[in-house]
Amino acid sequence: MDRKRLALWFDRKGWSDILILAPYVWLLLFFLLPFIIVVGMSVGTKTPTAPPISFGGDYPLINLQGYVRTVADSLYFRAFITSLVSAGIATVLCLLIGYPMALGLTRVSRSWRNILLMLVILPFWTSFLLRVYAWMGLMGKSSWFNAGLTSLWNDIVPASWAVEFVPMMHSNFAVVLVMVYTYLPFMILPLYASLERLDPTLDEAALDLGSKPWQVFLDVTLPQSIPGIIAGGMLVFIPAAGELVIPTLVGDASSPMIGRVISDQFSAARDWPMASAIAVVLLVLMVGPAVLYSHFQAKAEGSK
Amino acid sequence: MAAAEPFLRIENISKSFGTFQAVRNVSLNVEKGEIFSLLGGSGCGKTTLLRMLAGFEEPSGGKIYLDGRDMTGVAPWDRPVHMMFQSYALFPHMTVEKNIGYGLKHEKLSPQQKADRVREMLELVQLVPYATRKPHQISGGQRQRVALARALARQPKLLLLDEPLAALDKKLRERTQFELMAIQARTGVTFIVVTHDQEEAMTLSDRIAVMDKGEVKQVGSPGDIYEFPNSRFVADFIGSITSFPATILARSEAQLRLSVPALGGDVVARDVPGLSEGQDATVSIRPEKLHISRDRPEGANAFPGKVKDLAYFGKDSLYRVVLSSGALVQAHAVNASRGGEASRAPGWDDQVWISFDPASAIVLAE
Numbered sequence: 001m002d003r004k005r006l007a008l009w010f011d012r013k014g015w016s017d018i019l020i021l022a023p024y025v026w027l028l029l030f031f032l033l034p035f036i037i038v039v040g041m042s043v044g045t046k047t048p049t050a051p052p053i054s055f056g057g058d059y060p061l062i063n064l065q066g067y068v069r070t071v072a073d074s075l076y077f078r079a080f081i082t083s084l085v086s087a088g089i090a091t092v093l094c095l096l097i098g099y100p101m102a103l104g105l106t107r108v109s110r111s112w113r114n115i116l117l118m119l120v121i122l123p124f125w126t127s128f129l130l131r132v133y134a135w136m137g138l139m140g141k142s143s144w145f146n147a148g149l150t151s152l153w154n155d156i157v158p159a160s161w162a163v164e165f166v167p168m169m170h171s172n173f174a175v176v177l178v179m180v181y182t183y184l185p186f187m188i189l190p191l192y193a194s195l196e197r198l199d200p201t202l203d204e205a206a207l208d209l210g211s212k213p214w215q216v217f218l219d220v221t222l223p224q225s226i227p228g229i230i231a232g233g234m235l236v237f238i239p240a241a242g243e244l245v246i247p248t249l250v251g252d253a254s255s256p257m258i259g260r261v262i263s264d265q266f267s268a269a270r271d272w273p274m275a276s277a278i279a280v281v282l283l284v285l286m287v288g289p290a291v292l293y294s295h296f297q298a299k300a301e302g303s304k
Numbered sequence: 305m306a307a308a309e310p311f312l313r314i315e316n317i318s319k320s321f322g323t324f325q326a327v328r329n330v331s332l333n334v335e336k337g338e339i340f341s342l343l344g345g346s347g348c349g350k351t352t353l354l355r356m357l358a359g360f361e362e363p364s365g366g367k368i369y370l371d372g373r374d375m376t377g378v379a380p381w382d383r384p385v386h387m388m389f390q391s392y393a394l395f396p397h398m399t400v401e402k403n404i405g406y407g408l409k410h411e412k413l414s415p416q417q418k419a420d421r422v423r424e425m426l427e428l429v430q431l432v433p434y435a436t437r438k439p440h441q442i443s444g445g446q447r448q449r450v451a452l453a454r455a456l457a458r459q460p461k462l463l464l465l466d467e468p469l470a471a472l473d474k475k476l477r478e479r480t481q482f483e484l485m486a487i488q489a490r491t492g493v494t495f496i497v498v499t500h501d502q503e504e505a506m507t508l509s510d511r512i513a514v515m516d517k518g519e520v521k522q523v524g525s526p527g528d529i530y531e532f533p534n535s536r537f538v539a540d541f542i543g544s545i546t547s548f549p550a551t552i553l554a555r556s557e558a559q560l561r562l563s564v565p566a567l568g569g570d571v572v573a574r575d576v577p578g579l580s581e582g583q584d585a586t587v588s589i590r591p592e593k594l595h596i597s598r599d600r601p602e603g604a605n606a607f608p609g610k611v612k613d614l615a616y617f618g619k620d621s622l623y624r625v626v627l628s629s630g631a632l633v634q635a636h637a638v639n640a641s642r643g644g645e646a647s648r649a650p651g652w653d654d655q656v657w658i659s660f661d662p663a664s665a666i667v668l669a670e
Contacts, residue, residue: 199391199393201389201391201393202393202395202396204358204360204380204387204389204393205387205389205393205394205395206395206406207360207379207380207381208358208359208360208380208381208385208386208387208455209381209386209406209407209410209454209455209458210381210382210407210409210410210458211381211406211410212379212381219395219406220395223397224396224397
């Protein structure tokens with residue numbers, strides 16, 4: 001059977017429809033359905049039963065208390081702000097560190113490029129939890145790393161500023177540091193993908209027309225890599241904003257991040273409607289801009 | 305001496321990449337306002353030479369002087385030399401007018417002056433209605449003109465064109481060729497064109513440098529290069545030609561008599577300085593210089609043969625004639641008449657005579 005007839009048979013039997021359908025079924029089963037359940041729970045009422053949630057009967061069918069508290073209670077508002085600010089700082093730092101690395105990857109020889117790309121991905125081969133524990137060890141007050149930083153600090157500042165150790169653990173600094181470490185590959189890879197596609201003769205054209213290398217970067221390279229910056233930014237910002245493990249292990253317990261709050265509400269406080277309401281608000285805050293972006297992106301593509 | 309100094313002087317330029325010598329000891333002079341072509345096959349060093357003029361490659365040896373100034377160590381962004389890239393290299397995120405105006409941001413001009421210059425360039429290449437389009441929204445020929453306008457906007461002393469017509473289809477190519485020449489004439493900028501296409505080089509250029517293996521083989525006007533090639537390489541590279549080994553029998557009165565066994569007789573040709581009797585040489589003849597007839601023509605250089613192949617193009621015909629020695633020659637005949645006379649034109653397997661003027665034979669000492 002030649003290729004054309006094979007393709008015809010494939011279409012007639014409806015196999016292509018099934019293939020196209022597969023990702024939608026996946027999204028329906030593992031994203032939309034759970035999300036509808038979470039939205040449903042967010043309008044329920046907390047009860048001392050098992051499961052600890054009720055609808056109707058003695059309780060209102062739709063109870064918006066969770067949403068009201070999410071907006072009104074400053075604890076939740078502060079947690080949102082802490083999360084968004086930490087994730088934002090981590091994203092910017094990932095961009096500042098990742099951009100030169102991604103650009104460097106496109107400028108080295110092909111054999112070096114494969115080795116370096118491998119090194120970027122290599123950390124994924126170790127358990128994420130293990131790597132966070134390693135950072136805890138490094139940042140702790142008795143580690144060689146902290147001792148080294150302490151003596152460096154004590155050497156350069158006046159004696160009255162001297163410290164016994166650098167207080168890194170259990171701070172937002174530690175959270176951002178570990179987030180940058182964890183999410184850096186998610187910034188580098190999309191940036192690399194977009195920079196690698198750029199035509200190097202465009203750089204030469206700009207040089208030829210009188211631009212110095214830094215001007216070429218600003219005029220030619222940077223504007224063309226904006227899709228990569230946005231993709232990398234979203235891949236870092238979205239999971240970082242909802243991060244639970246890193247703030248729990250190295251963060252400051254007195255200013256929790258929103259992932260921690262959801263987890264606490266769900267397990268310790270057994271307030272499922274509250275936890276669900278926060279999760280829904282977080283999702284809208286995260287996905288909203290992404291949807292808007294892809295909408296405008298599609299519009300821009302359409303006008304081409 | 306200032307008057308004798310050529311506008312662009314390339315002096316003993318060499319370039320090596322590792323052990324590979326891309327350009328070997330090239331010296332060229334280019335006059336102001338010329339269209340000068342570097343012609344050669346791929347890997348002949350023409351592009352490397354162009355990139356050295358642009359400043360993208362530093363020569364391994366030798367010097368380049370532009371308008372009296374030594375260009376050694378001058379960065380690409382400081383050279384009054386602009387390039388039109390083969391791929392055009394238009395900035396995809398900028399409009400046509402932004403592309404054209406890009407180089408002007410380095411000029412000390414008021415915004416109004418810059419806008420005027422961009423406008424002038426748009427008019428020069430007839431792209432005014434497309435000023436606000438992006439490169440992917442215009443055709444290939446229009447992109448080529450944007451690239452040209454962008455390279456000309458800063459009024460360079462030297463414009464480098466890398467295979468300027470290669471990406472265009474045949475019809476557009478012919479039109480663009482004349483446009484390029486007209487624009488060159490209007491702006492007076494010196495053009496250096498790199499091309500592998502001999503037709504492009506012949507029609508565009510005032511002078512051509514034929515390159516091979518990093519060396520310049522011959523420099524001259526298109527007519528010189530075509531009619532008076534100085535080597536087998538140049539003769540074979542430009543146009544079609546049939547060559548035969550020969551031995552020089554005698555030199556007299558500005559004439560050479562050569563024995564050419566493949567033609568089955570002796571050939572009389574114009575004298576070429578530097579040859580001596582008994583020396584081996586090559587006789588080459590261009591197809592259009594050969595006459596083909598049924599009857600033996602008057603004079604020297606007539607040889608019998610048989611028509612082996614005949615390609616009829618309408619306005620002309622290309623014959624392949626096999627000679628008594630078994631050698632093949634190509635002859636180009638213009639079909640200048642029709643009807644009764646045309647039916648007299650030789651056909652397949654006809655016995656014919658081929659002949660040529662002594663001045664038409666090219667004698668090379670190789």
